[in-house]
Amino acid sequence: MDVNPKSGLYYMTGGFYIVIIFLLGIITFFVSPHLAGAEILLGLSLCVFNYIYKKHKEKKISDMFEQMTLRIGSATHNALMQFPLPTLIVESSGKIKWYNELFCESFAENHLYDKMISEVIPELDTDKIFLDPPVPVQTTLACNGHTFRVFGSQPQNEEKNSIVILFFDEITEYADFKQKYHEERPVSCLIFVDNYEELLESTANAFRPHLEAQIYKRINDWTNEHGGVLVKYEKDKYSVLFQYRYLEKFVANKFEILSQIRNISEGNTIPASISIGVGTCGRDIIENNEFAKTAINMALGRGGDQAVIKDNEQLSFYGGNSKEYEKSTRVKARVVSVALSGLIENANNVIVMSHKVADVDSLGAAFGVYRMCRMQDKPVNILLESYDQTVKNMLDRLENVEEYSGLFLNVQQAAARINGTTLVVVVDTHKPSLLEAPSLLKKAGQIVVIDHHRRGAEFIENTALIYHEPYASSTCEMMTEILQYVTKKISLTKLEAECLYAGMVVDTKHFTFKTGVRTFEAASFLRKQGVDTIAIKTMFQQDLSTYIKRAMIIKDAEIFRDHIAVSSYNEIEENIHITIAQAADELLNIKGITASFVLSKTERGVNISGRSLGGINVQVILEKLGGGGHMTIAGAQLSDLSIEEAREKLYQAIDEYYLETVN
Structure with missing residues (x-):
C-alpha cells in the first residue's frame, strides 16, 4: 500500500492556513462582523476536515502495518513448518x-x-x-x-x-x-618387576625359572585379556599398548594384576610385586609414552607394588599397600657417590638445604654432605633456619667447636652466597613446597636431591642428580652408604657420626621400623667412627612437662574400627608436633592397636601424625588429606579446620581406605 510522502507537508501547511484565517477573522471583526463570522466558520470547517483527514490517514497506515505483520507471521510460520530440523x-x-x-x-x-x-x-x-x-x-x-x-x-x-x-x-x-575415538585411543603402559634381583636371590635356583615364567604368564594373560600388545624389552621390564576403553576397567578393579602377582608362590621368600606406569590423554603416542615414564618413576619412588596413571592434568594412584622390601645391592649408592663427588668438584661452592623445621635426620644427612665437601676442600654451608628440639640439642654441642663456626646460614645469608656456579644439595625431602627456601633453587647452578620419603606428585625439577630410595630407613642411612664409597678414606668427627646415627635412630624408632641389613651395616660403620650411644640417648631426653603431655594424649585416645587409636591435643604450643609424633609411636605399644593418629591444633589449622605397624598404610590415608610420608610413618597439615572437623575428615579418609583395600 502506497503512502503519500507529501502528507506531512499538508499537515504542516493546513494548520498554518487555519491559524491565518482565525487571525484575519479577529482583525476584520472590528470592521465587518459578518465577514469575520464567515472567516471563523471557514476556519472551523477546515479544522473539522483536517481532523477527519488525519484519522483516515492513520487508519490507512495502521491497516498497512497489520497486513505486513500478517504476511511476516505467515512467512515465519511456513518457515518453521518447513525448517529442516525438528x-x-x-x-x-x-x-x-x-x-x-x-x-x-x-x-x-x-x-x-x-x-x-x-x-x-x-x-x-x-x-x-x-x-x-x-x-x-x-x-x-x-x-x-x-x-x-x-x-x-x-x-x-x-x-x-x-x-x-x-x-x-x-x-x-x-x-x-x-565415542569410538575416545574408547580406542592408544594408552601407553610400562610394567617393572620390583626388586628383581632380590626376588630371585630369595628363591632357590631350582624354582627361579618357574618364578620368572609365572610372572611373565600373568602379565601376558592380563594383556591378552584386554586386547593389548606386550613387549618384554628387559628381563624385568615390559611395555604394553592397549585401548583407553580398558583403562576404566583397570581402575574399577583397582588393577587386580597387582594382587595376582603378589599371590605368586614359587619358592620365593619375599612376595613378588610389580610397578605400573600408565600414560594417557597426551597429544600423541609419544607424549603418552613420556607420561608413562613419569608414572613408572612415581610408582617406583613410592615403594612399588602400585599403579600410577598420568594424564595431561594429574596423577592418580592405585595400590601401594604392601610392605617395602630392602634392596640388598649397593650398586646405586656407589654410582651416586662417584657422581656426587664429581658435581662437588665442579662447583665453586655448595649449599645444603632441607625441609622446614629440620629434624635430626636432615641435619645428619647435611653433615654427611659437609664432610664430602671438606674432603675435596670445597666451601660448604648448611641452610638452617627453623628446627626441632633435638636439632637444638645437637647445635648446643656444636656451639663451641671451631670447625663449625660460620657453617650454618639463614635464608638471607644463603641467598647472598648462591649463584650460577653453586651446587645446592637438598636432603630429606623432594617437595619444593617443604623447603626452607624454595626460591633459592632458581639461582643454583645445579641441584642434587637425596631423599628416602615415598614420592608424591610434587617433585623438585631440573636436577643434576637424584638419589631417591624409599626402601631406605632414613636419609642418614643413604648418606652413610655414600660416604663409604668416597675415593679417599672417610674420617667423620665424633659429632658428625653421632648426628648421622641419631637420624637413623629417629626414623627407625630405635631400629624397629624399616630396619634392614643395610641399616645395621650403616649403623655399624658409624659406631666405628666413635658414636657414643649414651650421648645419643641423652640427646632425645625430654623434660617432665613434655612427658606428661604425651601421657595425657595417650590417656585421651579413642579406638576407631577396633584397632586404630586416635587422639588429639587442643593447645597451640611450640614444637608440639614432636610430642604428638612420639605419642603416636607410644600408642602402637597398646595391645591390639595396629595404627595410630594424633592431631594437634596449630595457628593455621591442624597437624596430624600417623603411625602404623605395617598392616595399614598411613601414607595412603593421609594423602587423601593432602599429606604424605611412608607406609608406616606419615603426616598431614589441614588448614582452617578445628580439631573436631579434622578428626571427622580423618575418619572419612580411613573409611575410604578400607573400602578401597577390601574391594
Whole structure:
C-alpha cells in the first residue's frame, strides 16, 4: 500500500492556513462582523476536515502495518513448518506450545500441545534452557539411541511465561564416532618387576625359572585379556599398548594384576610385586609414552607394588599397600657417590638445604654432605633456619667447636652466597613446597636431591642428580652408604657420626621400623667412627612437662574400627608436633592397636601424625588429606579446620581406605 510522502507537508501547511484565517477573522471583526463570522466558520470547517483527514490517514497506515505483520507471521510460520530440523516452542513453565512434523517423527510423539516437555523428553535438562537472564541455548541430548545438539533462543520478554524456540540437530553419527575415538585411543603402559634381583636371590635356583615364567604368564594373560600388545624389552621390564576403553576397567578393579602377582608362590621368600606406569590423554603416542615414564618413576619412588596413571592434568594412584622390601645391592649408592663427588668438584661452592623445621635426620644427612665437601676442600654451608628440639640439642654441642663456626646460614645469608656456579644439595625431602627456601633453587647452578620419603606428585625439577630410595630407613642411612664409597678414606668427627646415627635412630624408632641389613651395616660403620650411644640417648631426653603431655594424649585416645587409636591435643604450643609424633609411636605399644593418629591444633589449622605397624598404610590415608610420608610413618597439615572437623575428615579418609583395600 502506497503512502503519500507529501502528507506531512499538508499537515504542516493546513494548520498554518487555519491559524491565518482565525487571525484575519479577529482583525476584520472590528470592521465587518459578518465577514469575520464567515472567516471563523471557514476556519472551523477546515479544522473539522483536517481532523477527519488525519484519522483516515492513520487508519490507512495502521491497516498497512497489520497486513505486513500478517504476511511476516505467515512467512515465519511456513518457515518453521518447513525448517529442516525438528523444532519446538515451549513456555518457561515447561508446556509445549508448538512443534513441527520433524519433531514428531524424531521423537515418535503426536498431540503434544500443552504437554510438559519433561514428559515428552525426560532426558532433556531444562535447567540449561530456562535461564535468567535469557541466554542462547546450547546443550546436548541423548535420547532413544540418538544424540542431538539442542540450540535456540529465549526472546527478551517481560511476561511471566516467556517462550523458548528450540532446534534439535541430530549428531548421532558424529557422537558415535567421537565415542569410538575416545574408547580406542592408544594408552601407553610400562610394567617393572620390583626388586628383581632380590626376588630371585630369595628363591632357590631350582624354582627361579618357574618364578620368572609365572610372572611373565600373568602379565601376558592380563594383556591378552584386554586386547593389548606386550613387549618384554628387559628381563624385568615390559611395555604394553592397549585401548583407553580398558583403562576404566583397570581402575574399577583397582588393577587386580597387582594382587595376582603378589599371590605368586614359587619358592620365593619375599612376595613378588610389580610397578605400573600408565600414560594417557597426551597429544600423541609419544607424549603418552613420556607420561608413562613419569608414572613408572612415581610408582617406583613410592615403594612399588602400585599403579600410577598420568594424564595431561594429574596423577592418580592405585595400590601401594604392601610392605617395602630392602634392596640388598649397593650398586646405586656407589654410582651416586662417584657422581656426587664429581658435581662437588665442579662447583665453586655448595649449599645444603632441607625441609622446614629440620629434624635430626636432615641435619645428619647435611653433615654427611659437609664432610664430602671438606674432603675435596670445597666451601660448604648448611641452610638452617627453623628446627626441632633435638636439632637444638645437637647445635648446643656444636656451639663451641671451631670447625663449625660460620657453617650454618639463614635464608638471607644463603641467598647472598648462591649463584650460577653453586651446587645446592637438598636432603630429606623432594617437595619444593617443604623447603626452607624454595626460591633459592632458581639461582643454583645445579641441584642434587637425596631423599628416602615415598614420592608424591610434587617433585623438585631440573636436577643434576637424584638419589631417591624409599626402601631406605632414613636419609642418614643413604648418606652413610655414600660416604663409604668416597675415593679417599672417610674420617667423620665424633659429632658428625653421632648426628648421622641419631637420624637413623629417629626414623627407625630405635631400629624397629624399616630396619634392614643395610641399616645395621650403616649403623655399624658409624659406631666405628666413635658414636657414643649414651650421648645419643641423652640427646632425645625430654623434660617432665613434655612427658606428661604425651601421657595425657595417650590417656585421651579413642579406638576407631577396633584397632586404630586416635587422639588429639587442643593447645597451640611450640614444637608440639614432636610430642604428638612420639605419642603416636607410644600408642602402637597398646595391645591390639595396629595404627595410630594424633592431631594437634596449630595457628593455621591442624597437624596430624600417623603411625602404623605395617598392616595399614598411613601414607595412603593421609594423602587423601593432602599429606604424605611412608607406609608406616606419615603426616598431614589441614588448614582452617578445628580439631573436631579434622578428626571427622580423618575418619572419612580411613573409611575410604578400607573400602578401597577390601574391594
